[in-house]
Amino acid sequence: MNDYIPIAALNQYDYCPHRCWRMFCAGEFLDNQYTLEGTHLHERVHTVGDGYREEVWQVRAVWLKSERYGLIGKADLIEAHDGCWYPVEYKRSAKGEFDNDALQVCAQALCLEEMTGQPITQGFVYYAQSHQRQAIALNDELRQAAIATLAAVKTLLETGQMPPAIYSPRCRGCSLRQQCLPQAAPKVDRYQETH
Amino acid sequence: MGTVYITQDDAFIGKTDERLQVKAQKKTLLDVPMLKVEGVVVLGRATISPAALTELLERKIPLSFLTGTGRYLGRLEPPLTKNIFVRSAQWQAAGDSDKAIHVVRSFIRGKLKNYRSMFLRAQRENAALNLQAAITRLEQAIAPINATDTIDSLRGLEGAGSAAYFGGFDALIRADGFRFESRRRRPPTDPVNALLSFGYALLLHDIQSAVNIVGFDPYLGYLHTQRYGRPSLALDLMEEFRPLVVDAVVLATLNRRSLTLSDFTTEALSQAVSLSDEGRRTFLRLYEQKKQSKFKHPVLGTQCTYQEAFEIQARLLAKYLMGETQQYPPLVLK
Numbered sequence A: 001m002n003d004y005i006p007i008a009a010l011n012q013y014d015y016c017p018h019r020c021w022r023m024f025c026a027g028e029f030l031d032n033q034y035t036l037e038g039t040h041l042h043e044r045v046h047t048v049g050d051g052y053r054e055e056v057w058q059v060r061a062v063w064l065k066s067e068r069y070g071l072i073g074k075a076d077l078i079e080a081h082d083g084c085w086y087p088v089e090y091k092r093s094a095k096g097e098f099d100n101d102a103l104q105v106c107a108q109a110l111c112l113e114e115m116t117g118q119p120i121t122q123g124f125v126y127y128a129q130s131h132q133r134q135a136i137a138l139n140d141e142l143r144q145a146a147i148a149t150l151a152a153v154k155t156l157l158e159t160g161q162m163p164p165a166i167y168s169p170r171c172r173g174c175s176l177r178q179q180c181l182p183q184a185a186p187k188v189d190r191y192q193e194t195h
Numbered sequence B: 001m002g003t004v005y006i007t008q009d010d011a012f013i014g015k016t017d018e019r020l021q022v023k024a025q026k027k028t029l030l031d032v033p034m035l036k037v038e039g040v041v042v043l044g045r046a047t048i049s050p051a052a053l054t055e056l057l058e059r060k061i062p063l064s065f066l067t068g069t070g071r072y073l074g075r076l077e078p079p080l081t082k083n084i085f086v087r088s089a090q091w092q093a094a095g096d097s098d099k100a101i102h103v104v105r106s107f108i109r110g111k112l113k114n115y116r117s118m119f120l121r122a123q124r125e126n127a128a129l130n131l132q133a134a135i136t137r138l139e140q141a142i143a144p145i146n147a148t149d150t151i152d153s154l155r156g157l158e159g160a161g162s163a164a165y166f167g168g169f170d171a172l173i174r175a176d177g178f179r180f181e182s183r184r185r186r187p188p189t190d191p192v193n194a195l196l197s198f199g200y201a202l203l204l205h206d207i208q209s210a211v212n213i214v215g216f217d218p219y220l221g222y223l224h225t226q227r228y229g230r231p232s233l234a235l236d237l238m239e240e241f242r243p244l245v246v247d248a249v250v251l252a253t254l255n256r257r258s259l260t261l262s263d264f265t266t267e268a269l270s271q272a273v274s275l276s277d278e279g280r281r282t283f284l285r286l287y288e289q290k291k292q293s294k295f296k297h298p299v300l301g302t303q304c305t306y307q308e309a310f311e312i313q314a315r316l317l318a319k320y321l322m323g324e325t326q327q328y329p330p331l332v333l334k
């Protein structure tokens, strides 16, 4: 197992630790989602033209990495206005009930701070379905939450120990539900076979 | 759509855009979106284009090869999932462990209870039938299962129960000209045995797919132990489904006169009996219909098809082996 924690795992862990285990320990996700080649920040940052939009520099699909936090991942979009960098995360859906996208943006910002040497004060989540762009303040509270989740994910990836599947409203929107059968365990335990 | 069966000898399986196409003698026999294909089974000879092959692998659609009579030859398997935890739990339970004994009990209990249900139902539907002796023998095999502690003795109970069942099976056939004396395989030498063997081969393809999707090693079984090249775990999990799916389809096919004696031919030398092309297509259609029929899963309490139940049972087995549940409940239907 590589030593870096995929940023996407934080988001998944926050949604459901069991889901995170299935995806990142048991490998039950489509590979291509995470193995797609991205651009390295330094390769694209200085290319003028294709990303220039109203005083905003944009670079898409950027690989991010932090040695300090042992994080690796990809940002959909990095923007710069007035010399400040902002990560922007794209979500195909509308804003969900569960607010774990902020964590992901925060983790991206931690990488970006290390890579650029500049403090980052905010990021954005863009919800494609509703065309909404939501600003996320990268305050201490969020940073602490991201770092705590990071530690939990690190333990999970190192031990491979499966967190239990616990049925909750989140299961309804979970793409792994068919594999996970979150309601099965209590039902099996209660089940009495006929004579 | 489910499983695509290719029965036409010398068919050509190709891919155009996102569609699977089967052609023979310049005619298109089948043209379906890849999205709808869950498995491909070739019976007899067929050619498959490299593009179609790659597409099947990428979409993780298994491709099995059977002879025209349904003997299993092999399959092209998409890669196992990376779920090493399932395989490791499966291996840890190997041999005579408590977990192995528990699941072997479940497989056998499931099968024998489903056998018994078939007999009880047949008897309810036809008062003239007297299956009581066989039912009693089945019950005598079922009763000691949970108190039996070795896999060998459990195999003995399975043998006794199966003998009782196949001893009474002939009474369930109400179509003139069809008789069942005893289970004969390799080769089946009468139409009923030919249908059973054919059906079990199809079922094995389906269960093997389920076992593979969940991430098991198909060659490590508990009731069926590792013997050279046998998909033992799939054979284990198949037990509870044999009566529910295959035997039920065979009986329905015969009793509703969907096939007649003229659909079968006997090979002169080996006495092997096989189905005509037309008969095979009929049976495949009925088998597929059965797999897509719905029922209420007794444990989960939700509706599912048999096709889905194959995977559900494999997942329940994984949950038990990984310690998520206290038991493996076989699929037992009334």
Ligand code: SF4
Pocket: A015, A016, A017, A018, A019, A022, A165, A166, A167, A168, A170, A171, A172, A174, A175, A176, A177, A180, A181, A182
């Ligand atoms: S179905 Fe529920 S418990 Fe299972 S992985 Fe998804 S969210 Fe977690």
